[in-house]
Amino acid sequence: MLLASDTQLNQKSYYEASVQRAPVGPPLRGELNADVLVVGAGFAGLSAAIELAQRGYQVVVLEADRVCSGASGRNGGQAIVGFSGGQAPFDQQLGQAHARLAWDMTVEGLAMIDERVKAFQIDCDHVKGYLYLADSRRKARALEAELTTLERDYGFVTELVKGADVQRHIQSPRYCAAAFERQSGHLHPLKYGLGLARAAKALGVQIFEHSAVLAIKRGSRLMARTGAGVVTAKFGVLAGNCTLAEYGPAVAPDITPRIMPVGTYIIGTAPLAPGLCRRLIPSNASACDNNFILDYFRFSADHRMLFGGRVSYTTRTPAHLQDTLARRMGEVFPALRQVPIDFVWGGFVDISMNRAPDFGRLGDNLYYLQGFSGHGVALTGLAGRVVAQAVAGQAERFDVFAKLQHRKFPGGPLLRRPSLVLGMLYHRLRDAL
Numbered sequence: 001m002l003l004a005s006d007t008q009l010n011q012k013s014y015y016e017a018s019v020q021r022a023p024v025g026p027p028l029r030g031e032l033n034a035d036v037l038v039v040g041a042g043f044a045g046l047s048a049a050i051e052l053a054q055r056g057y058q059v060v061v062l063e064a065d066r067v068c069s070g071a072s073g074r075n076g077g078q079a080i081v082g083f084s085g086g087q088a089p090f091d092q093q094l095g096q097a098h099a100r101l102a103w104d105m106t107v108e109g110l111a112m113i114d115e116r117v118k119a120f121q122i123d124c125d126h127v128k129g130y131l132y133l134a135d136s137r138r139k140a141r142a143l144e145a146e147l148t149t150l151e152r153d154y155g156f157v158t159e160l161v162k163g164a165d166v167q168r169h170i171q172s173p174r175y176c177a178a179a180f181e182r183q184s185g186h187l188h189p190l191k192y193g194l195g196l197a198r199a200a201k202a203l204g205v206q207i208f209e210h211s212a213v214l215a216i217k218r219g220s221r222l223m224a225r226t227g228a229g230v231v232t233a234k235f236g237v238l239a240g241n242c243t244l245a246e247y248g249p250a251v252a253p254d255i256t257p258r259i260m261p262v263g264t265y266i267i268g269t270a271p272l273a274p275g276l277c278r279r280l281i282p283s284n285a286s287a288c289d290n291n292f293i294l295d296y297f298r299f300s301a302d303h304r305m306l307f308g309g310r311v312s313y314t315t316r317t318p319a320h321l322q323d324t325l326a327r328r329m330g331e332v333f334p335a336l337r338q339v340p341i342d343f344v345w346g347g348f349v350d351i352s353m354n355r356a357p358d359f360g361r362l363g364d365n366l367y368y369l370q371g372f373s374g375h376g377v378a379l380t381g382l383a384g385r386v387v388a389q390a391v392a393g394q395a396e397r398f399d400v401f402a403k404l405q406h407r408k409f410p411g412g413p414l415l416r417r418p419s420l421v422l423g424m425l426y427h428r429l430r431d432a433l
Contacts, residue, residue: 012343015191016073025209028228028229029229031230031232032229032231032232034059034206036059036234037233037235039240040241040244041067042068042241043377043380044072044239045237045240047112047383047385048388049384050196050200051389052388052391053203053205055392058204060208062226063207063209064210064211064212065209067193067209074266075349075377077186077189077286077306077377078286078296079113079184080130081106081184082150082156083375086355087102089356090103090400094404100154105386105397110183114126117192117195120196122191122192126185126187127284127286129182129186130181130287131281131283131287133170133287133290134175134177134289134290135289136176139290140162142290143177157181158179159181160179161180163176166178169283172332184286185286189377208229211226212227213240214226214248215250216248216252220234220365221234236366237366237367238252238255238370241370242261242348242350243348244370252362257408257409258353259351259352263318264309264346264348265317265318265344265345265346266306266308266345267307267322267326267343268341268344269329269341270339272305272336281299294309295309295328295332296309304342305329307328307332309325322341349376351371352370352406354404356371356373357371357373357379358406359383359402371406386398
């Protein structure tokens, strides 16, 4: 399969090792009728299912693997305001008013996490606080320029520090500038996702695992076929992201060329002394630098450093992955150079060409949500809400995203991956400057 290495790499996941999953239920068998079919039981699909069920719709969710087995259960756990590609696509294509509306909806996406944690009693180690980091003067200037624009146009306030003052926020020799804010933060993504699944089931949503959608017949009523069953529904929501084409190449061939699966990887150390954690990142914030090929990291609730980065555009797990990430972690935090590594895992996130989310319709009744580009922890919740509003006939907010123009990745099926690998090498050289 296209992402076969993805399954193998998740066998040493800290997230999977630190939760107790419910026993897997039977896959879909036979025929079902529903108001709405949701394809994919990650954050976006579960969020849509919850919002739809709360509006009185009968919802069926079909998941090819297990709940949150993809990016939703493997990511860095960083819930971040804004978009991976910044505000430029919205400003340039839609104008300032709609760009501001899109920004405000990302803030709403963060607030939704708070709401759902409280309403559904989800214990997911949710912590507020985020650090934006720069490791060169050039990148420090870029960070300051971006944050100045966000404060001027969107009211987004951060505490920006430079030079020796950076050490107040992070004890690392690597960074020359840092900005701190408390809207964003971090959580245990798999605990959160499993909590969303429990909430959806309590609202009457039917979730079937190991029930990959192989084909969808479009029309006034949609007919989705799995290996052993069929779901017929008035509306559909495609939330399978980069795995959609792997399991059902014929489901939506018109949209899958607009996203690319990119591998991203994380190591988890053995538990560290709490005092050391407080010294290295006093605020317990999550952190990320502003390189194109970035590092991101945070401490878990049991005081492990979870350090991620290093991307792959080839769908092959990079060689010597654990050693590479451990070396990178040691460059950021010399105090962690000799600590044992207990976990190494990763998976694939879906990126779009402009790093902006790609939401839209296929016909009148089949919606899709994809292209979260590494900012999905918060944006997927918002995506579920706006697609539910669209199904219910209130599409104004959904259409802010649907109006964005997205391009296919260049090169076609044979050449687009080599093109991206060359592009990655170019950006890696720029990051080193």
